[in-house]
Amino acid sequence: MADKKYDMNLLSVTAMGIGSVVGAGIFALLGQVARMAGDKIYCSFVIAGIAAMFSGYSYAKLAGKYPESGGLTDYFRLAYRSQTVSGLLSVVYLLTSAVSVSMMAKSFGIYAVNFFEEIPDTAFWINLFAAALIISSSVLNMMGASDVGRTEILLVAVKIVILFVLTGFAFYDYVPSAAAPAPSPSTSAFLGSIGITFFAYAGYGIMTNAAAEVKNPGITIYAAIFLALSIVLALYLGLAFVILNYIPAAELKDNADIAVAVVARRLMGEWGYLLIYLTAVIAYVSGINATYFSIFRITRSLAAQRIFPSFYIRPFWRYGTWGNAFTTTLVLLATVFFDFNSIVNFASAAYLISYLAVFVANWKLRRETNSSPLLILIGILLMLFILIGFLASLV
Numbered sequence: 001m002a003d004k005k006y007d008m009n010l011l012s013v014t015a016m017g018i019g020s021v022v023g024a025g026i027f028a029l030l031g032q033v034a035r036m037a038g039d040k041i042y043c044s045f046v047i048a049g050i051a052a053m054f055s056g057y058s059y060a061k062l063a064g065k066y067p068e069s070g071g072l073t074d075y076f077r078l079a080y081r082s083q084t085v086s087g088l089l090s091v092v093y094l095l096t097s098a099v100s101v102s103m104m105a106k107s108f109g110i111y112a113v114n115f116f117e118e119i120p121d122t123a124f125w126i127n128l129f130a131a132a133l134i135i136s137s138s139v140l141n142m143m144g145a146s147d148v149g150r151t152e153i154l155l156v157a158v159k160i161v162i163l164f165v166l167t168g169f170a171f172y173d174y175v176p177s178a179a180a181p182a183p184s185p186s187t188s189a190f191l192g193s194i195g196i197t198f199f200a201y202a203g204y205g206i207m208t209n210a211a212a213e214v215k216n217p218g219i220t221i222y223a224a225i226f227l228a229l230s231i232v233l234a235l236y237l238g239l240a241f242v243i244l245n246y247i248p249a250a251e252l253k254d255n256a257d258i259a260v261a262v263v264a265r266r267l268m269g270e271w272g273y274l275l276i277y278l279t280a281v282i283a284y285v286s287g288i289n290a291t292y293f294s295i296f297r298i299t300r301s302l303a304a305q306r307i308f309p310s311f312y313i314r315p316f317w318r319y320g321t322w323g324n325a326f327t328t329t330l331v332l333l334a335t336v337f338f339d340f341n342s343i344v345n346f347a348s349a350a351y352l353i354s355y356l357a358v359f360v361a362n363w364k365l366r367r368e369t370n371s372s373p374l375l376i377l378i379g380i381l382l383m384l385f386i387l388i389g390f391l392a393s394l395v
Contacts, residue, residue: 008213010220010227015156016293017207017228019286021200022159022235029200031259034243035252036393037193038185041240048197049233051386052204054379055355056225058362059208061369064218067211072358073301079361087307089357090298096350097295098327100203101137101288102335105130108284130335137288138328142296142320156286160235162279166260167238169267170246183249188392195348195390200236202351203287204229205358206294299323352387359383 008016037044059072068074072093076086109126113119185193207224211217239260243252246263261280265273303312303323312323359380362371 008210010214010224013207013210013214013220013224014228014231016210017204017224018160018231019156019289021203021228021232022156022163022283022287029196030239030243031247031252033193033197033200034240034247034259035249036185036189036196038183038189038249039244040185040190041193041244042237044190044193044197045200045233045236045240047194047382048201048386049229049236051198051379051382052201053226053229054375054382055358056204056229057375058359058371058379059205060218060222060225061371062358062362062365063208063211063221065365065369067214067217067221068301072205072208072354072361073298073305075358075361075365077305079364083305083307087302087305089354090302090307092350093354094295094298094302096346096354097206097291097298098331098334099346101134101291101295101331104284104287104291105134105331105335108133108281108288112281127336131332133285133288134328134332134335137285137292138320138324140289140292142317142324159279159282159286160231162275163235163239166264166267166272166276167235167242169272170238170242170263173267174245191389192393195352195386195393198386198390199348199351201229201232202355203291205355206291209294209297295327296320296324299327348390349387352383352390356380356383356387 033044034041062072062075066074066078073086073090076089077083080086080089106126109128109130112129113121113125119125204225207221207228211221214220242263243259246266247259251262252259261273261276264276268275299308299312300321300323302308303310308323311326312321314322316322316325359376362369363373363376363380365371366373366376
């Protein structure tokens with residue numbers, strides 16, 4: 001009997017995780033977190049990063065024991081007796097992921113029309129560019145896991161190198177006396193910033209969807225999650241340093257959404273600004289590509305559980321199904337019609353609830369996964385702390 005061929009390895013899974021985590025949202029979130037957290041921005045990123053690692057522990061333990069491509073949908077099914085509860089939690093996570101794709105695609109369209117000056121800044125052209133990215137990413141994911149993995153390695157490598165180069169320039173030119181003073185935040189603002197900061201880490205869970213595609217998932221997924229989160233934490237702290245020390249608080253209010261690009265222009269000139277612009281575009285592409293990888297496997301798992309209609313697993317093209325095509329169509333419609341402000345709040349809360357549910361699932365299955373009860377409990381308390389802080393920021 002021939003050995004099974006595995007389409008992904010530690011490098012490709014780690015790249016996919018970084019691609020999903022370091023999505024285009026970080027370019028806008030950095031400025032927003034800096035405004036809220038002030039001189040406590042490093043604490044905000046570290047606390048959220050630690051919570052993500054505790055969550056990653058539960059994800060990795062579950063993936064090692066249950067290496068199915070459905071990821072957290074399979075964990076919910078196994079942990080929660082009620083199919084209604086497990087199905088609802090899976091659908092909430094799925095909708096959140098789909099909304100994330102819509103948000104990134106729409107933002108990509110806005111970036112694209114601004115880059116090409118001869119193209120009018122209209123909804124038609126924005127949606128056209130967004131639709132092109134959604135469809136191309138969908139097609140790529142229907143081609144197979146190995147194609148996704150190779151693409152993510154390339155995209156993530158370029159993106160990470162550019163962002164670390166920017167950070168290197170910032171440290172090289174840093175003059176302590178010239179650093180812009182940052183205000184100290186109120187307790188409410190600081191707690192709210194942690195909730196937003198955790199959203200910048202959200203996405204690492206998609207690595208568990210690759211468990212069926214790797215050899216020794218208990219080791220590979222575990223290593224990939226912590227390697228990806230460690231790299232992302234180091235990157236975020238470096239970018240936080242850049243924002244905190246090169247944009248005065250008075251200017252940050254008007255440049256929060258493009259803070260990274262503003263700093264790049266100051267440090268490296270016009271070519272640096274264009275380089276960061278390119279990095280943002282790559283972030284959109286890799287973020288959507290990695291998220292689609294998760295969505296397609298979750299919908300297939302839900303169809304196998306008879307929560308979704310059977311056409312979700314009916315072959316369509318290559319490795320894709322009619323369900324994949326239908327999901328792509330729904331994402332296209334959402335991209336055209338959704339409201340940004342309300343959906344961002346919904347997506348943030350839904351992510352936190354889904355990740356909290358994964359902790360509970362691992363607690364219920366802790367004997368099967370051989371997980372530490374103490375680590376799970378600490379993770380649950382941290383996640384509740386972040387959720388309450390985020391909700392408090394909305395009041």
